[in-house]
Amino acid sequence: MRIALLTPVIVTPAMAAARDFYVRHLGFRTVFENDWYVHLHGGGEPRTVELGFMLPGLAEQHPAYRAATDGAGLIFNLDVEDAAAEFARLQAAGLGFIETLRDEPWGERHFTLHDPAGIVVNITQKIEMRADFAAQALDPAVTAPKQLDA
Template sequence: MPTGCYPVLCTTDVAASAAFYREHFGFAATFEADWYVSLRHPESGHELALLDPAHESVPAGYGIPAAGVLVNLELDDVDEVAARLTAAGVPVVQALRDEPFGQRHVIVRDPGGVLVDVITEIEPAPEFLAAFGG
């Protein structure tokens, strides 16, 4: 049985990516080296890690920065966070909007190029209600 599960995102600037998640989302380091940083949110316990793809621990041929990855961060007030991210100059790749499947969200880009989808759940449109289990 797994005792943990979290994404490890390859980034060529581990320090800048770690600073991004600390500053904008409140994560704290649980392990930190110049090639790897493990982060955990002190309130929710959610984790993610950042890894330099050139590090020797990465198998040959797989040292590629994260691409096509979307990290979802669900929180209580996406409007407040979106305003704060915009004011801080974080690159917004999709403006704040409501989706009929039950999300109000904004998508930003972290320093390593990973897309971060910042979400607050909202009431889904009637045509999506059946898609939600339970």
């Protein structure tokens, strides 16, 4: 199977607040919206990042889609060019953080915060891995920082 796009859909009563968070703070744009579902596009072209939010308890939906998540156990990693600049921007916007900006030996400069649905959002920048982590990489492409396409 060749997967063209992965689009997580989060079932949450905080659908509107989640939409506003991703649009206002993380650069997503709304591409579809009705009273029970909103679909966001967060990347350039071709489409690489999409995200949906849906209200819980909808009788029209299959029961598997009705329960709301509290976000526990789910992390969205968003790779950026400059994590320090994004941290400063979001800090100036008054957002709270789970973890403030830090460098990790596995090749990540990052900080984390919760979105309104309770999802952990990890804003990351790839940096050089410490040698012991780089030695564990099965794909050499993951050991070096990469430039994001504009």
